[in-house]
Amino acid sequence: MSVTRGSSVQKNTPRRPGNLPTKLKWTLQALNFIDLLAVGFIEPLITPLAKKHGALPVVASAIGSMYGLFQLLSSAPFGYLSDKLGRKFVYIFSCVGTAFAYSLLGMNSYMCIPLLFASRSIAGISKHSGEAINALIVDYTVVEKRSIAFGRMQTASTLGMMIAPTIGGFLYHWAGEQSFLPASISCSLLFIDCVLAWYLLPSNEEVQKRRVEMDSSEQKKEQKVDCDEGFSLLRPGVLGALALRLLMGLALVMFRQSLALVLTYRFSMAPELLGMVFSYQGLVYSLCYYLLIPALSKWKDDSTLTTLGFMGMAVGCLAAALAPTVGVFCITVAPVVAAAAVARTSSTTTLTHLVPPHQAGRMLGLADIVFSVSRMGAPAISGILMQHLGDSAPLFCCATAAGVAALVSANLVHKPHIKME
Numbered sequence: 001m002s003v004t005r006g007s008s009v010q011k012n013t014p015r016r017p018g019n020l021p022t023k024l025k026w027t028l029q030a031l032n033f034i035d036l037l038a039v040g041f042i043e044p045l046i047t048p049l050a051k052k053h054g055a056l057p058v059v060a061s062a063i064g065s066m067y068g069l070f071q072l073l074s075s076a077p078f079g080y081l082s083d084k085l086g087r088k089f090v091y092i093f094s095c096v097g098t099a100f101a102y103s104l105l106g107m108n109s110y111m112c113i114p115l116l117f118a119s120r121s122i123a124g125i126s127k128h129s130g131e132a133i134n135a136l137i138v139d140y141t142v143v144e145k146r147s148i149a150f151g152r153m154q155t156a157s158t159l160g161m162m163i164a165p166t167i168g169g170f171l172y173h174w175a176g177e178q179s180f181l182p183a184s185i186s187c188s189l190l191f192i193d194c195v196l197a198w199y200l201l202p203s204n205e206e207v208q209k210r211r212v213e214m215d216s217s218e219q220k221k222e223q224k225v226d227c228d229e230g231f232s233l234l235r236p237g238v239l240g241a242l243a244l245r246l247l248m249g250l251a252l253v254m255f256r257q258s259l260a261l262v263l264t265y266r267f268s269m270a271p272e273l274l275g276m277v278f279s280y281q282g283l284v285y286s287l288c289y290y291l292l293i294p295a296l297s298k299w300k301d302d303s304t305l306t307t308l309g310f311m312g313m314a315v316g317c318l319a320a321a322l323a324p325t326v327g328v329f330c331i332t333v334a335p336v337v338a339a340a341a342v343a344r345t346s347s348t349t350t351l352t353h354l355v356p357p358h359q360a361g362r363m364l365g366l367a368d369i370v371f372s373v374s375r376m377g378a379p380a381i382s383g384i385l386m387q388h389l390g391d392s393a394p395l396f397c398c399a400t401a402a403g404v405a406a407l408v409s410a411n412l413v414h415k416p417h418i419k420m421e
Contacts, residue, residue, distance in 0.1 A: 019140070019141065019145065020137065020140050020141060020149060021140070024136070024140065024202065025149075025152070027196075027200045027201065028133055028136065028137070028153055028156075029152065029153060029155075029156035030156070030196065031091070031129075031133070031193055031196060031197055031200075031201075032133060032153050032154075032156040032157040032160070033156040033157060033159055033160045034160065034189050034190075034192060034193040034196070035095070035129050035130075035157065035160065035190070035193055036156075036157040036158065036159075036160030036161050036164075037160035037161075037163060037164045037189055038098070038099075038102070038160075038164070038185075038186040038187075038189035038190045038193065039098075039160070039161070039164070039186070040160050040161045040162075040163065040164025040165045040168060040278070040279075040282070041164045041165075041167070041168035041171075041182040041183075041185055041186040041189075042102050042105060042168065042182060042183065042186050043165070043278070044165045044168060044169055044260070044271065044274050044275045044278045045105070045168060045169070045172055045179055045182060045271060046060075046063060046064070046116070046120070046260075047060050047260040047261065047264045047274075048172075048264060048271040048274065049105070049111070049116060049179060050063055050113065050116060051264055051265070053111065053112060053113055053116075054113075055113055056383075056387065057261055057265055057382075057383045057386045057387050058380070058383035058384055058386075058387050059113065059383070060261070060264075060383060061257060061261070061379040061380050061381075061382050061383025061384070061386075062117075062379070062380055062383065063113075063116050063117055063120050063379075064120065064253075064257055064375075064379030064380075065375075065376050065377065065378075065379045065380045066117050066120040066121045066124060067120045067121070067123055067124040067127075067375060067376075068124065068253070068372050068373070068374065068375025068376030068377070068378070068379065069121075069124060069372075069375075069376040070121050070122075070123075070124030070125045071124045071125075071127070071368065071371075071372035071375050071376075072369055072372035072373055072375070072376055073124075073125070074124070074125045074126075074128070075128070075131070075366075075368040075369040075372055076366065076369055078090055078128045078131065079131065079363075079364060079366065079368070082128075082131065082132055082135050082364075083135075085204065086203065086204030086207060087132040087133075087135050087136045087139070087201065087204075087207060088132075088197060088198075088201040088202070088203065088204065089204070090128055090129075090131070090132040091129050091132040091133070091197050091201060092194055092197050092198060093126060093128075094126050094127055094128045094129040094132065095129065095190045095191070095193050095194035095197065096126070096190075096194060097122060097123075097125060097126020097127070098123055098126050098127050098129075098190055099186075099187045099190040099191060099194075100122060100126075101119045101120070101121075101122035101123035101126065101127075102119070102123070102183050102186045102187055102190070103183060103187050104118060104119040104122070105119050105179050105182075105183045106179060106180040106183030106184055106187070107180075111179070124372075124375075128368070130157075131364050131368055133153060134150065134153075134348065134364050135364055136201075136202075136207070137149045137150060137153065138364075139207050139210055140210055146349045148293070148294050148297055150345050150348055150349060152289070152290070154285070154289040154341070154344075154345060155286050155289035155290040158282045158283075158285035158286040158289060159282070159286050160282070161278065161279070161281070161282035161285065162279050162280075162282030162283045162285075162286055163279065163282070164279075165274075165275035165276070165277075165278035165279045165282070166272070166275045166276045166278075166279040167275070168182040168185075168186075168275055169270075169271045169272035169273070169274060169275025169276065169278075170272045170275065171185070172271050172272070172275075173270065173271060173272045238354050238363075240408070241347070241350055241351050241354060241367075242366065242367065242370050243408055244306070244347060244405060244408050244409055245347065245351070245367050245370045245371055246370045246371070246373060246374060247310075247401055247402075247404055247405035247408060248310070248343060248344065248347055248371070248374075248405055249370065249371040249372075249373065249374025249375060249378070250374040250377070250378050250398075250401040251310070251313055251317075251340075251398050251401040251402040251405060252340055252344065252374075253374050253375050253378035253379065254374075254378040254379075254381065254382050254394055254397060254398040254401065255313075255317060255336060255340070255395070255398045257378060257379045257382040257383075257394065258320075258382050258386075258394040258395050258398060259277070259281075259333065260274070261382060261383065261386055261394065262329065262386075262391055262394075262395075263277060263326070263329075265386070265391075266391045267326045267329075269326070277330060277333070280330065280333070280334075281333055281337050284333070284334050284337040284338060284341075285337055285341050288337070288338045288341035288342065289341055289345070292338065292341070292342065293341065293342060293345050293346075296342060297346075302346040302347075302349045302350045302353075303346070303350055303409065305342055305343075305346040306342075306343055306346040306347045306350060306409045307406050307409040307410045308339075308342065309339045309340065309341075309342035309343025309344075309346060309347075310339070310343050310402045310403070310405040310406035310409055311339075311402075311403075311406045312335060312336075312338065312339025312342070312343075313336055313339040313340055313343060313398075313399075313402035313405075314399045314400075314402035314403040314406060315335070315339075315399075316332060316335040316336035316339055317336055317395050317396075317398040317399035317402060318395075318396070318399045319332040319335070320332040320333065320336060320395050321392040321395035321396050321399065322392070343405075347409070348367075351363060351364070351367050381394070381397065382394040382397075385397060
Protein backbone atom coordinates (compact mmCIF):
# COMPACT_ATOMS: atom_id res chain seq x y z
CA MET A 1 0.00 0.00 0.00
CA SER A 2 2.79 2.37 0.88
CA VAL A 3 4.54 1.49 -2.37
CA THR A 4 1.40 2.37 -4.29
CA ARG A 5 1.12 5.73 -2.54
CA GLY A 6 4.78 6.44 -3.12
CA SER A 7 4.47 5.54 -6.80
CA SER A 8 1.41 7.76 -7.15
CA VAL A 9 3.15 10.70 -5.56
CA GLN A 10 6.21 10.20 -7.70
CA LYS A 11 4.09 9.88 -10.85
CA ASN A 12 2.21 13.11 -10.15
CA THR A 13 5.29 15.12 -9.23
CA PRO A 14 5.79 17.90 -11.80
CA ARG A 15 8.80 17.52 -14.04
CA ARG A 16 11.69 19.71 -13.02
CA PRO A 17 12.08 22.70 -15.35
CA GLY A 18 15.13 22.75 -17.56
CA ASN A 19 14.39 20.76 -20.70
CA LEU A 20 12.20 21.54 -23.68
CA PRO A 21 9.03 19.42 -23.55
CA THR A 22 9.15 16.80 -26.30
CA LYS A 23 6.08 18.14 -28.12
CA LEU A 24 7.39 21.72 -28.06
CA LYS A 25 10.86 20.60 -29.19
CA TRP A 26 9.48 18.88 -32.29
CA THR A 27 7.10 21.76 -32.93
CA LEU A 28 9.90 24.31 -32.90
CA GLN A 29 12.05 22.13 -35.13
CA ALA A 30 9.20 21.72 -37.63
CA LEU A 31 8.46 25.46 -37.65
CA ASN A 32 12.14 26.30 -38.06
CA PHE A 33 12.49 23.85 -40.93
CA ILE A 34 9.47 25.21 -42.83
CA ASP A 35 10.50 28.82 -42.16
CA LEU A 36 13.98 28.39 -43.59
CA LEU A 37 12.66 26.20 -46.39
CA ALA A 38 10.57 29.19 -47.47
CA VAL A 39 13.53 31.54 -47.13
CA GLY A 40 15.75 29.15 -49.08
CA PHE A 41 13.56 29.38 -52.18
CA ILE A 42 14.08 33.16 -52.31
CA GLU A 43 17.43 34.19 -50.84
CA PRO A 44 19.74 32.79 -53.58
CA LEU A 45 17.68 34.60 -56.24
CA ILE A 46 18.08 38.14 -54.88
CA THR A 47 21.54 38.81 -56.35
CA PRO A 48 20.81 37.17 -59.76
CA LEU A 49 17.56 39.16 -60.01
CA ALA A 50 19.44 42.37 -59.26
CA LYS A 51 22.10 41.55 -61.87
CA LYS A 52 19.41 40.64 -64.44
CA HIS A 53 17.88 44.10 -64.07
CA GLY A 54 21.20 45.86 -64.56
CA ALA A 55 22.37 46.40 -60.97
CA LEU A 56 26.08 46.86 -60.33
CA PRO A 57 27.62 44.97 -57.36
CA VAL A 58 27.27 48.02 -55.12
CA VAL A 59 23.53 48.32 -55.94
CA ALA A 60 22.97 44.59 -55.44
CA SER A 61 24.67 44.92 -52.05
CA ALA A 62 22.56 47.96 -51.16
CA ILE A 63 19.43 45.83 -51.68
CA GLY A 64 20.76 43.48 -49.01
CA SER A 65 21.53 46.43 -46.76
CA MET A 66 17.87 47.46 -46.76
CA TYR A 67 17.02 44.22 -44.99
CA GLY A 68 19.58 45.01 -42.27
CA LEU A 69 18.41 48.61 -41.94
CA PHE A 70 14.81 47.65 -41.23
CA GLN A 71 15.85 44.77 -38.98
CA LEU A 72 17.76 47.39 -37.00
CA LEU A 73 14.71 49.62 -36.70
CA SER A 74 12.27 46.85 -35.81
CA SER A 75 14.29 44.52 -33.55
CA ALA A 76 13.83 46.45 -30.29
CA PRO A 77 10.05 46.90 -30.68
CA PHE A 78 9.60 43.24 -31.54
CA GLY A 79 11.81 42.18 -28.64
CA TYR A 80 9.55 44.18 -26.33
CA LEU A 81 6.41 42.73 -27.97
CA SER A 82 7.87 39.26 -27.59
CA ASP A 83 8.16 39.75 -23.82
CA LYS A 84 4.77 41.45 -23.45
CA LEU A 85 2.45 39.87 -26.04
CA GLY A 86 4.22 36.56 -26.42
CA ARG A 87 6.54 34.63 -28.69
CA LYS A 88 3.55 33.20 -30.58
CA PHE A 89 2.32 36.65 -31.65
CA VAL A 90 5.74 37.65 -32.98
CA TYR A 91 6.21 34.39 -34.85
CA ILE A 92 2.83 34.58 -36.61
CA PHE A 93 3.36 38.24 -37.52
CA SER A 94 6.77 37.30 -38.94
CA CYS A 95 5.22 34.62 -41.18
CA VAL A 96 2.52 36.96 -42.51
CA GLY A 97 4.85 39.90 -43.13
CA THR A 98 7.57 37.81 -44.75
CA ALA A 99 5.04 36.11 -47.04
CA PHE A 100 3.85 39.53 -48.23
CA ALA A 101 7.45 40.61 -48.87
CA TYR A 102 8.19 37.50 -50.91
CA SER A 103 4.94 37.84 -52.86
CA LEU A 104 6.32 41.09 -54.32
CA LEU A 105 9.14 39.08 -55.90
CA GLY A 106 6.56 37.03 -57.79
CA MET A 107 5.30 40.08 -59.68
CA ASN A 108 7.31 39.34 -62.81
CA SER A 109 5.52 41.90 -64.98
CA TYR A 110 6.47 44.71 -62.60
CA MET A 111 9.86 43.45 -61.46
CA CYS A 112 12.42 46.24 -61.13
CA ILE A 113 15.15 47.41 -58.77
CA PRO A 114 12.75 49.53 -56.61
CA LEU A 115 10.51 46.49 -56.13
CA LEU A 116 13.51 44.48 -54.93
CA PHE A 117 14.29 47.27 -52.46
CA ALA A 118 10.67 47.26 -51.25
CA SER A 119 10.60 43.50 -50.80
CA ARG A 120 13.79 43.40 -48.77
CA SER A 121 12.64 46.34 -46.64
CA ILE A 122 9.33 44.67 -45.72
CA ALA A 123 11.12 41.40 -45.01
CA GLY A 124 13.51 43.29 -42.72
CA ILE A 125 10.64 44.77 -40.73
CA SER A 126 8.77 41.52 -40.23
CA LYS A 127 11.35 38.68 -40.16
CA HIS A 128 11.76 38.02 -36.43
CA SER A 129 10.77 34.36 -36.30
CA GLY A 130 14.25 33.27 -35.20
CA GLU A 131 14.25 35.58 -32.20
CA ALA A 132 10.84 34.26 -31.12
CA ILE A 133 12.10 30.66 -31.31
CA ASN A 134 15.28 31.49 -29.39
CA ALA A 135 13.29 33.29 -26.70
CA LEU A 136 11.05 30.23 -26.28
CA ILE A 137 14.14 28.07 -25.82
CA VAL A 138 15.33 30.42 -23.07
CA ASP A 139 11.88 30.29 -21.45
CA TYR A 140 11.99 26.50 -21.21
CA THR A 141 15.65 25.58 -20.62
CA VAL A 142 18.37 26.18 -18.06
CA VAL A 143 21.59 27.83 -19.16
CA GLU A 144 23.85 24.79 -19.41
CA LYS A 145 21.44 23.05 -21.80
CA ARG A 146 20.79 25.96 -24.14
CA SER A 147 23.79 25.52 -26.42
CA ILE A 148 22.64 22.04 -27.47
CA ALA A 149 19.02 23.26 -27.77
CA PHE A 150 20.07 26.17 -30.00
CA GLY A 151 22.16 23.78 -32.08
CA ARG A 152 19.26 21.37 -32.58
CA MET A 153 17.00 24.20 -33.71
CA GLN A 154 19.64 25.44 -36.12
CA THR A 155 19.93 21.92 -37.51
CA ALA A 156 16.25 21.94 -38.43
CA SER A 157 16.45 25.39 -40.00
CA THR A 158 19.58 24.67 -42.02
CA LEU A 159 18.01 21.49 -43.37
CA GLY A 160 15.52 23.83 -45.01
CA MET A 161 18.36 25.94 -46.39
CA MET A 162 20.01 22.76 -47.64
CA ILE A 163 17.01 21.61 -49.68
CA ALA A 164 15.30 24.76 -50.94
CA PRO A 165 18.05 26.77 -52.72
CA THR A 166 18.77 24.06 -55.28
CA ILE A 167 15.07 23.51 -55.99
CA GLY A 168 14.42 27.26 -56.13
CA GLY A 169 17.32 27.82 -58.52
CA PHE A 170 16.14 25.11 -60.91
CA LEU A 171 12.53 26.34 -60.73
CA TYR A 172 13.75 29.84 -61.58
CA HIS A 173 15.69 28.45 -64.56
CA TRP A 174 12.85 26.14 -65.64
CA ALA A 175 10.35 29.03 -65.57
CA GLY A 176 12.51 31.07 -67.96
CA GLU A 177 14.29 33.11 -65.29
CA GLN A 178 10.98 34.21 -63.78
CA SER A 179 10.64 34.31 -59.99
CA PHE A 180 6.87 33.71 -59.79
CA LEU A 181 7.09 29.97 -59.11
CA PRO A 182 9.72 30.07 -56.30
CA ALA A 183 7.93 33.03 -54.71
CA SER A 184 4.57 31.24 -54.81
CA ILE A 185 5.97 28.12 -53.14
CA SER A 186 7.71 30.24 -50.51
CA CYS A 187 4.51 32.12 -49.64
CA SER A 188 2.56 28.85 -49.43
CA LEU A 189 5.10 27.40 -47.00
CA LEU A 190 4.93 30.50 -44.82
CA PHE A 191 1.13 30.23 -44.73
CA ILE A 192 1.44 26.61 -43.56
CA ASP A 193 3.99 27.70 -40.96
CA CYS A 194 1.62 30.40 -39.72
CA VAL A 195 -1.27 27.92 -39.29
CA LEU A 196 0.94 25.42 -37.46
CA ALA A 197 2.24 28.15 -35.14
CA TRP A 198 -1.32 29.28 -34.37
CA TYR A 199 -2.37 25.81 -33.25
CA LEU A 200 0.84 24.36 -31.79
CA LEU A 201 2.87 27.10 -30.10
CA PRO A 202 2.15 27.68 -26.40
CA SER A 203 0.05 30.69 -25.46
CA ASN A 204 1.54 33.65 -23.64
CA GLU A 205 -0.14 32.49 -20.42
CA GLU A 206 1.54 29.09 -20.65
CA VAL A 207 4.92 30.69 -21.26
CA GLN A 208 4.49 33.05 -18.30
CA LYS A 209 3.60 30.09 -16.09
CA ARG A 210 6.77 28.37 -17.22
CA ARG A 211 8.81 31.48 -16.43
CA VAL A 212 7.45 31.42 -12.89
CA GLU A 213 8.62 27.82 -12.53
CA MET A 214 12.05 28.73 -13.86
CA ASP A 215 12.28 31.76 -11.60
CA SER A 216 11.26 29.81 -8.50
CA SER A 217 13.58 26.84 -9.00
CA GLU A 218 16.41 27.01 -11.50
CA GLN A 219 17.01 30.73 -11.81
CA LYS A 220 17.67 31.43 -8.13
CA LYS A 221 19.99 28.48 -7.84
CA GLU A 222 21.90 28.80 -11.11
CA GLN A 223 22.02 32.47 -12.05
CA LYS A 224 21.78 34.32 -8.75
CA VAL A 225 19.73 37.03 -10.44
CA ASP A 226 16.92 38.94 -8.79
CA CYS A 227 13.76 38.25 -10.82
CA ASP A 228 12.51 41.77 -10.21
CA GLU A 229 15.72 43.45 -11.28
CA GLY A 230 15.28 45.68 -14.33
CA PHE A 231 17.02 45.14 -17.62
CA SER A 232 20.26 47.10 -17.86
CA LEU A 233 23.13 47.45 -20.30
CA LEU A 234 25.40 47.87 -17.27
CA ARG A 235 24.88 44.27 -16.22
CA PRO A 236 28.36 42.64 -16.18
CA GLY A 237 29.41 41.29 -19.55
CA VAL A 238 26.50 42.68 -21.59
CA LEU A 239 28.42 45.42 -23.42
CA GLY A 240 31.29 43.08 -24.24
CA ALA A 241 28.90 40.45 -25.57
CA LEU A 242 27.11 43.04 -27.70
CA ALA A 243 30.42 44.26 -29.15
CA LEU A 244 31.17 40.66 -30.03
CA ARG A 245 27.73 40.37 -31.64
CA LEU A 246 28.49 43.37 -33.85
CA LEU A 247 31.76 41.87 -35.07
CA MET A 248 30.16 38.48 -35.56
CA GLY A 249 27.42 40.04 -37.68
CA LEU A 250 29.97 41.92 -39.76
CA ALA A 251 31.96 38.74 -40.44
CA LEU A 252 28.94 36.49 -41.11
CA VAL A 253 26.94 38.87 -43.28
CA MET A 254 29.98 39.97 -45.25
CA PHE A 255 30.88 36.36 -45.94
CA ARG A 256 27.35 35.54 -47.13
CA GLN A 257 27.23 38.60 -49.35
CA SER A 258 30.74 37.93 -50.68
CA LEU A 259 29.72 34.36 -51.48
CA ALA A 260 26.81 35.51 -53.64
CA LEU A 261 28.75 38.38 -55.24
CA VAL A 262 31.87 36.38 -56.08
CA LEU A 263 29.94 33.48 -57.57
CA THR A 264 27.54 35.73 -59.51
CA TYR A 265 29.85 38.48 -60.77
CA ARG A 266 33.35 36.95 -60.75
CA PHE A 267 32.56 33.37 -61.81
CA SER A 268 29.25 34.18 -63.63
CA MET A 269 27.55 31.22 -61.97
CA ALA A 270 24.00 30.45 -63.13
CA PRO A 271 21.19 30.77 -60.52
CA GLU A 272 20.54 27.00 -60.41
CA LEU A 273 24.23 26.33 -59.67
CA LEU A 274 24.28 29.16 -57.15
CA GLY A 275 21.34 27.46 -55.44
CA MET A 276 23.35 24.24 -55.25
CA VAL A 277 26.20 26.09 -53.52
CA PHE A 278 23.75 27.51 -50.98
CA SER A 279 22.38 23.99 -50.44
CA TYR A 280 25.92 22.72 -49.94
CA GLN A 281 26.42 25.45 -47.36
CA GLY A 282 23.19 24.39 -45.63
CA LEU A 283 24.35 20.77 -45.56
CA VAL A 284 27.58 21.74 -43.81
CA TYR A 285 25.64 23.88 -41.32
CA SER A 286 23.26 20.99 -40.58
CA LEU A 287 26.05 18.49 -39.96
CA CYS A 288 27.82 20.96 -37.66
CA TYR A 289 24.70 21.80 -35.65
CA TYR A 290 23.68 18.17 -35.30
CA LEU A 291 27.04 16.47 -34.74
CA LEU A 292 29.88 18.92 -34.13
CA ILE A 293 28.38 21.41 -31.66
CA PRO A 294 26.93 18.83 -29.19
CA ALA A 295 30.34 17.13 -29.12
CA LEU A 296 32.27 20.37 -28.68
CA SER A 297 29.93 21.62 -25.93
CA LYS A 298 31.05 18.67 -23.79
CA TRP A 299 34.70 19.55 -24.42
CA LYS A 300 34.88 23.33 -23.87
CA ASP A 301 32.72 26.10 -22.43
CA ASP A 302 30.71 28.40 -24.69
CA SER A 303 33.04 31.39 -24.48
CA THR A 304 36.07 29.29 -25.48
CA LEU A 305 34.15 27.75 -28.37
CA THR A 306 33.16 31.25 -29.50
CA THR A 307 36.81 32.27 -29.66
CA LEU A 308 37.83 29.12 -31.53
CA GLY A 309 34.95 29.56 -33.97
CA PHE A 310 36.00 33.06 -34.90
CA MET A 311 39.61 31.98 -35.33
CA GLY A 312 38.46 29.27 -37.73
CA MET A 313 36.37 31.80 -39.65
CA ALA A 314 39.34 34.13 -40.05
CA VAL A 315 41.57 31.40 -41.46
CA GLY A 316 38.83 30.06 -43.75
CA CYS A 317 38.00 33.50 -45.18
CA LEU A 318 41.66 34.10 -45.97
CA ALA A 319 41.76 30.79 -47.84
CA ALA A 320 38.60 31.71 -49.77
CA ALA A 321 40.04 35.10 -50.70
CA LEU A 322 43.11 33.41 -52.21
CA ALA A 323 41.15 30.66 -54.03
CA PRO A 324 42.20 30.64 -57.73
CA THR A 325 39.20 28.71 -59.14
CA VAL A 326 35.51 28.27 -58.41
CA GLY A 327 36.12 24.68 -57.30
CA VAL A 328 38.72 25.67 -54.71
CA PHE A 329 36.53 28.55 -53.60
CA CYS A 330 33.58 26.23 -52.96
CA ILE A 331 35.83 23.84 -50.99
CA THR A 332 36.93 26.67 -48.69
CA VAL A 333 33.28 27.45 -47.92
CA ALA A 334 32.98 24.34 -45.72
CA PRO A 335 35.49 25.30 -42.96
CA VAL A 336 34.16 28.86 -42.86
CA VAL A 337 30.58 27.62 -42.44
CA ALA A 338 31.60 25.08 -39.77
CA ALA A 339 33.47 27.70 -37.76
CA ALA A 340 30.59 30.19 -38.15
CA ALA A 341 28.10 27.61 -36.84
CA VAL A 342 30.20 27.08 -33.71
CA ALA A 343 30.76 30.81 -33.14
CA ARG A 344 27.13 31.79 -33.63
CA THR A 345 25.62 29.10 -31.42
CA SER A 346 28.12 29.55 -28.59
CA SER A 347 27.91 33.35 -28.61
CA THR A 348 24.09 33.23 -28.53
CA THR A 349 24.22 30.92 -25.52
CA THR A 350 26.68 33.28 -23.82
CA LEU A 351 24.23 36.16 -24.36
CA THR A 352 21.41 34.28 -22.64
CA HIS A 353 23.65 33.63 -19.62
CA LEU A 354 23.68 37.34 -18.88
CA VAL A 355 19.97 37.92 -18.11
CA PRO A 356 17.14 36.00 -16.41
CA PRO A 357 14.63 34.17 -18.65
CA HIS A 358 11.89 36.79 -18.32
CA GLN A 359 14.24 39.36 -19.94
CA ALA A 360 15.43 37.06 -22.73
CA GLY A 361 13.22 38.65 -25.39
CA ARG A 362 14.66 42.09 -24.74
CA MET A 363 18.22 40.78 -24.63
CA LEU A 364 17.83 38.86 -27.88
CA GLY A 365 16.06 41.84 -29.42
CA LEU A 366 18.93 44.13 -28.41
CA ALA A 367 21.43 41.61 -29.76
CA ASP A 368 19.50 41.54 -33.02
CA ILE A 369 19.65 45.35 -33.21
CA VAL A 370 23.42 45.13 -32.98
CA PHE A 371 23.50 42.28 -35.51
CA SER A 372 21.24 44.34 -37.80
CA VAL A 373 23.80 47.15 -37.86
CA SER A 374 26.06 44.61 -39.54
CA ARG A 375 23.24 43.39 -41.78
CA MET A 376 22.79 46.98 -42.88
CA GLY A 377 26.43 47.90 -43.37
CA ALA A 378 28.19 44.70 -44.41
CA PRO A 379 26.44 44.16 -47.77
CA ALA A 380 27.11 47.74 -48.87
CA ILE A 381 30.72 47.51 -47.72
CA SER A 382 31.13 44.25 -49.65
CA GLY A 383 29.79 45.79 -52.84
CA ILE A 384 31.95 48.89 -52.56
CA LEU A 385 35.09 46.88 -51.80
CA MET A 386 34.45 44.47 -54.67
CA GLN A 387 33.74 47.23 -57.19
CA HIS A 388 36.73 49.40 -56.26
CA LEU A 389 39.37 47.07 -54.78
CA GLY A 390 38.73 43.72 -56.44
CA ASP A 391 36.91 40.44 -55.97
CA SER A 392 38.86 39.27 -52.93
CA ALA A 393 38.66 42.50 -50.90
CA PRO A 394 35.36 41.66 -49.10
CA LEU A 395 36.73 38.28 -48.00
CA PHE A 396 39.91 39.86 -46.62
CA CYS A 397 37.71 42.30 -44.69
CA CYS A 398 35.61 39.38 -43.44
CA ALA A 399 38.77 37.61 -42.22
CA THR A 400 39.83 40.78 -40.39
CA ALA A 401 36.44 41.13 -38.67
CA ALA A 402 36.51 37.48 -37.58
CA GLY A 403 40.06 37.86 -36.25
CA VAL A 404 39.12 40.93 -34.22
CA ALA A 405 36.03 39.08 -32.93
CA ALA A 406 38.27 36.24 -31.73
CA LEU A 407 40.40 38.74 -29.80
CA VAL A 408 37.31 40.40 -28.28
CA SER A 409 35.89 37.03 -27.30
CA ALA A 410 39.16 35.94 -25.68
CA ASN A 411 39.53 39.15 -23.68
CA LEU A 412 36.02 40.37 -22.85
CA VAL A 413 33.78 37.35 -22.49
CA HIS A 414 36.21 34.55 -21.80
CA LYS A 415 34.46 33.63 -18.55
CA PRO A 416 30.73 33.64 -17.75
CA HIS A 417 29.71 36.69 -15.74
CA ILE A 418 26.89 34.99 -13.88
CA LYS A 419 27.79 32.70 -11.08
CA MET A 420 26.66 29.14 -11.34
CA GLU A 421 26.57 26.34 -8.86
